[in-house]
Amino acid sequence: MTDTKSVLVIGGSSDIGHATALRYAKAGWRVMLAARDVEAAKRNADDIRTRSGVETSVQVLDVLQTGQLAGFVAGLPLLPDTVVCVVGELGDQLRAQTDPELATTIMRTNFEAPSLLLERFAQTFKQRGSGTIVGVSSVAGDRGRASNYYYGASKAGFSQFLSGLRNRLALAGKVRVVTVKPGFVRTRRTAHMKLPAPLTVDPDRVAEDIFRADVTKPRDVIYVARRFWLVMTIICALPESIFKRMRI
Helix, strand or coil, X not given: CCCCCEEEEECCCCHHHHHHHHHHHHCCCEEEXXXXXXXXXXXXXXXHHHHHCCCEEEEECCCCCHHHHHHHHHXXXXXXXXXXXXXXXXXXXXXXXXXXXXXXXXXXXXXXXHHXXXXXXXXXXXXXXXXXXXXXXXXXXXXXXXXXXXXXXXXXHHXXXXXXXXXXXXXXXXXXXXXXXXXXXXXXHHCCCCCCHHHEECHHHHHHHHHHHHHHCCXXXXXXXXXXHHHHHHHHHCCHHHHCCCCC
C-alpha cells in the first residue's frame, strides 16, 4: 500500500497538459498522461520524470472514440485521485461554417467526448467516495461571438456539463468538480496569434491555478486571467441589440 496520490492528465501531449502534470509531479504525485499523440506524450513524460524524479506513465487515448471510453477507465493501472481534462480543439471558424466534418470535430472534441469520459470517472469516483475532476473549459463559452462560435458553443456546453456534474456530486462523499477558464494561453497552438498581453497567461500559470484549486485552496470555477472575469461579465451584460453589432 502507498499514500502517494496520483493524477491523470487527459491531453497530456499539450503544453497545458505538460505543465499541469509537472506541477503535480513536483508535489510528489504519481503522474499518468493520456493522449492520442503517444510520441509527444512520451516526450513530456520523459521531461517530467527527469525534472521531478516522479514515476510518469503514458496511456493511449483518442477521446473521439467514445465507444472505448469505458474500457479506457476500467483498464487504467490505478484509479487516480484527480483527473484533469485539458482536451480541446480551437479549429478554424471560417472553415467550419462550410465544412460540417470540421464543425463536428470541434464540437465533439470540446464537448461531447470529454463530457462522456468525465461522466465515467464521476461514476467511479462516486463509488469510491472521493476524487477530483478538473475540466478546462474557456471564457469563449460565456457568450457566443461571431469569431469563434463553434468553439465557444462547444465550450459553453462543456462548462454547463461540469456545472451540472458538480451539482449532482455535491453530496456524493468527497467528489469535487472544478471548472477552469484560462482565457488566452501562450502555447504552440497560439504561437501564430497576436494575443492581448493583459489577458494572456503561460501554461505554468494555468497549471498552478489547477493545482491550487485541487489541493491547497479548493474552488469551483476559476478564471485564470483574472481580468477576464470582469471583461466577460461586461460582455455578458450587454443587450443583444448592442452586442450583435460588435465585431468580436
